[in-house]
Amino acid sequence: MITDQEEISRRLDIKGYRLTKQRRAVLKVLQSTISHPDANSIYEKVRKEIPHVSLGTIYRTLGILKEVGLLRELDYGSSLSHYDANAENHPHIVCTNCGRIDDLQSPLPDNLEEQASKATDFLITDHRLEFYGLCPHCRPSSAD
Amino acid sequence: MITDQEEISRRLDIKGYRLTKQRRAVLKVLQSTISHPDANSIYEKVRKEIPHVSLGTIYRTLGILKEVGLLRELDYGSSLSHYDANAENHPHIVCTNCGRIDDLQSPLPDNLEEQASKATDFLITDHRLEFYGLCPHCRPSSAD
């Protein structure tokens, strides 16, 4: 987690973004919790400091902070669901450029849930493993 | 992938669901592609056979087929995004009952992307590993 103000400013500067009090507040909320709040929950907390802040500002700020690598989005809501007739759990690889989704035929460790069980008090029942990158059509060719 | 008609009927029967021509068509579309189509894409294909089918039927059918284990949903759209001030990639564990999200502190393999690279022509740049289950508050206690 990046808390150094110099570094935070530097990252925003590079893209021409300013460090406003709204952005500071969003970052503060996010950095002072171990939960993984959604946009509305962040909005409610920021409102205690800046009562007239708008939800649009929260979303815009989250997008920018993500862009400069100050936070990570756990994305459950900004795209649409896809369906797979193979109901068995298996990894996928998603092209971040064209959206293509492939199965990943790979001898990846098959005991991930078992391993994870040892590290948490949750009762694990499922998991999801997904890779992102550029598919053969979208990646720079070796001739480039 | 489950293609046996008996097994398909049996799974629906157990929950009191009927195997209608709409449901058969959705399953057929999904089982005859290696892509991972979204609901609208399935809708377009089913419409060629059943012109007056409605998108609501597609969604309802997908939900039921998922419920009885005949398909898997790659869920990008039915919930909302959560944010993490730790921008470094690390696994999470999500409670399917209360929605709580924890970091998973675990010595899981740290070379997943490297391993996956060997099995695909994609240029891999990121990944996402998430476990699902019941958190300590939601799991049945040992006294139950």
Next chain:
DNA sequence: ATAATATTAGTAACGATTATTATTATGGTT
């Protein structure tokens, strides 16, 4: 056949997110 129940098509509603716009704040320059 009949009755109970499930399913459908069509449409309206929902809700998270994004876009728009007029106004305000910020940072650099002279």
Next chain:
DNA sequence: AACCATAATAATAATCGTTACTAATATTAT
């Protein structure tokens, strides 16, 4: 310190995938 170009904001409207509703139709069991 005043000025100018640009970025950011609050408030609100629009978007769009998904879900809910409803009256009509189909299916199954008796």
